[in-house]
Amino acid sequence: MADALLKVTGLEVHFPIRSPFLRRRTGTVRAVDGVNLEVARGETLALVGESGCGKTTTGKAILRLIDPTGGSIRFRGEEIAHHTPRQLAPFRRRMQIVFQDPYASLNPRMTVGGILAAPFEIHRIGDAKDRPGRVAALLRTVGLPPEAARRYPHEFSGGQRQRIGIARALALQPDLVIGDEPVSALDVSIQAQIINLMRRLQAELGLAYIMISHNLAVVSHVADRVAVMYLGRVVETAPREALFFDARHPYTQALLSAVPEPVPGGRRTRRVPQGDVPSPAHPPLGCHFHPRCPHAMPVCSQEAPASRIVSPGHAVACHLVPA
Template sequence: MTVPLLELDDVRKHYPVHRGLVLRRQVGAVRAVDGVSLRIAAGETLAVVGESGCGKSTLARLALRLIEPSAGAIRFDGRDVTHDGRSALKPLRRQMQVIFQDPFASLNPRMAVEEILAEPMLVHGIGDAASRAARVRELLGLVGLASYHADRFPHEFSGGQRQRIGIARALALKPRLIVCDEPVSALDVSIQAQVVNLLKDLQAEFGLAYLFISHGLAVVKHMADRVAVMYLGQVVETAPAKVLYAQPRHPYTQALLAAAPVPDPAQRHSRPTLGGDVPSPMTPPAGCRFHTRCGFAQARCREEAPGLRTIGPQHEAACHFAETIPAFARFGGGARHERLQARLALYEQKRAAMIAAETTAA
């Protein structure tokens, strides 16, 4: 059996809540991540989707060992790194990198691009000044920027260009896993298409694995090999992307997909969209955590918490009635999805024409 590149086993992250100024006492805990198990193979893209506050970004930080887990195990390439200290984690940092959501806030405005891209190599003591400068030029070329951009500062670039710099920085140490924490959510649709295609090209060239955090269901459909759906700190459904979008079995997944707007009201999904408020992660509901918002909830759902179980080939869902709840036939995606798909197709055509022209000229 192939060893996963990254493995999370029943990982939890609870933030204690205290009360009192003099006699401080713990009165509860925010269960940001509450028993998540995931596996990512080398060269694979696993997307994690869910509403804001469901624990996606906390899960990403746990995977990178930027925060300490409250319980569970984290393994990278078969080695348990759950309790590794700072010095033991330093070599691991070269294998695991991150692309942040905000392409401006994640770049130091006082540093030129050359300094930003060379900094990871300086921290890890890689190469001399000449080799680092050559590597910076190579990284800029990989992400579609020119060598003269190395002397400029982040404020001199557009949002899409700044995100390309962030991608180049993530590639500087030649990692095997990159955590993409909503890397295109701050960009407009046309730029999203370019960045998504760039990420896919880099993955094909270097065999990268991605943990892809996103709200954009259309982007995830184009990007991911497998999808994990999170709700209130737990994974409620996992499946290959094509299977999940065609036949979602958990009511929460169905509601997320049905909530996407469609241009023609006559083609609106029959599935109900999400209603009500997300319960507090301090006091999640007993039984199934989604039962307070689920149109299919029964007495069993309020009393017994469903575990994540296999309901099909590579398809798991945490629902007592996953086999009997009807799945809607397709994911329409709405106008935003259609625009993104059109931009992706146009970008692919232009790229193919450029490659053909360069081949002819050579």
């Protein structure tokens, strides 16, 4: 991809497990274990996987809210994986996040006006006189009345709060917004509103999104490309149509078969993987999925599969696919 806005290579986030006594390191949780991702300007990449697969940690590491222990994060061509807070300051304006829980992500002791003015205060944009105007403009962008600025977060519904969270993320006119399950805490009827708002803003502002989600139905609406994560690694990356109609990785196939059919008695047979997701503190050798894979071969338990290109933009990390 020539015009990559973000290029993540071999990203690792390992957390130490420390003993309660003397805090000695007794193990490592490999939450993110060699993730490769690319996001082009203006596109939506969906990052899907089960709970605990490391998708949120990946998102937070890209934003440098969690420090990566290895790998590279290039944003607009510049390596930011090891930047100090001071060096990161200009990138904070370009990358933002919308959180899953709209109740915890807004400071309960600040008015909405205070919350939305914070980005301008932190980056010294404009002065105290023009901030109310900027806040009102942001509120209008996300479909809330300007009077909302005087109120506190608890006075709003979940969907309204998520609009406030989106407004905050947009305040600094970023290039990339990471949505960490931005609709999964909302009522189904509200989910569509927020998804549509985010799509409209993407078209108007030329945003790129990384949509972190476990909900393939949501993903099928918004994503240009989809990356599937399993136990700290990306197992398959593909354009949306290719992923939904030509999934190659057994884990992706299992995930797709678990999506509820809109018509009862649909044709697909469910292929639910056996057993539970192994602990990221003790990931299996070789391919992380092999203990649950219906097609596992001897090589799968010895060698981690490299990523193979199936078609342009469609990459799979599986020994079943010929290299």
